[in-house]
Amino acid sequence: MTVPENMTTLEACTRYFLVGALLLLIVLVLCSLIRAVRGPLVADRIVAVNMINTMVTVIITVMAVILQEGYLMDICLIYAMIGFLAVVVLTKVYTDDRTGGKDKKKGSDERTDGD
Numbered sequence: 160m161t162v163p164e165n166m167t168t169l170e171a172c173t174r175y176f177l178v179g180a181l182l183l184l185i186v187l188v189l190c191s192l193i194r195a196v197r198g199p200l201v202a203d204r205i206v207a208v209n210m211i212n213t214m215v216t217v218i219i220t221v222m223a224v225i226l227q228e229g230y231l232m233d234i235c236l237i238y239a240m241i242g243f244l245a246v247v248v249l250t251k252v253y254t255d256d257r258t259g260g261k262d263k264k265k266g267s268d269e270r271t272d273g274d
Contacts, residue, residue: 175226181218188214201253205246212242 166174188211195207218241223231 174225177221177267181225183219184214184218184221188218205249205253207243209246212239212246216242 186271191207191210191214195204195211198204198207216235219235219238223229223235
């Protein structure tokens with residue numbers, strides 16, 4: 160990575176720090192991806208997907224700071240909302256699979272034909 164001549168030493172150090180943070184986050188995303196694939200439990204996979212969503216959100220934010228582009232923050236917010244909804248849906252599907260698709264409240268509200 161080359162540093163422009165008009166950049167101060169502090170700005171150059173900040174840029175190197177942010178690029179280092181990006182590289183570390185990419186390694187952590189890969190580790191979480193391995194956990195999502197190999198996780199022995201479905202709960203491990205859901206947590207790994209949530210971690211990946213969070214780290215990608217941070218990666219987009221750091222890229223917005225490095226590139227000085229404001230529109231990336233909008234993309235970051237949208238990605239965070241979609242990631243949150245994905246984890247909620249995955250959790251709902253997982254809990255429905257464990258209960259057999261039955262809600263506990265529905266079973267108590269149903270009446271027999273004799274009533």
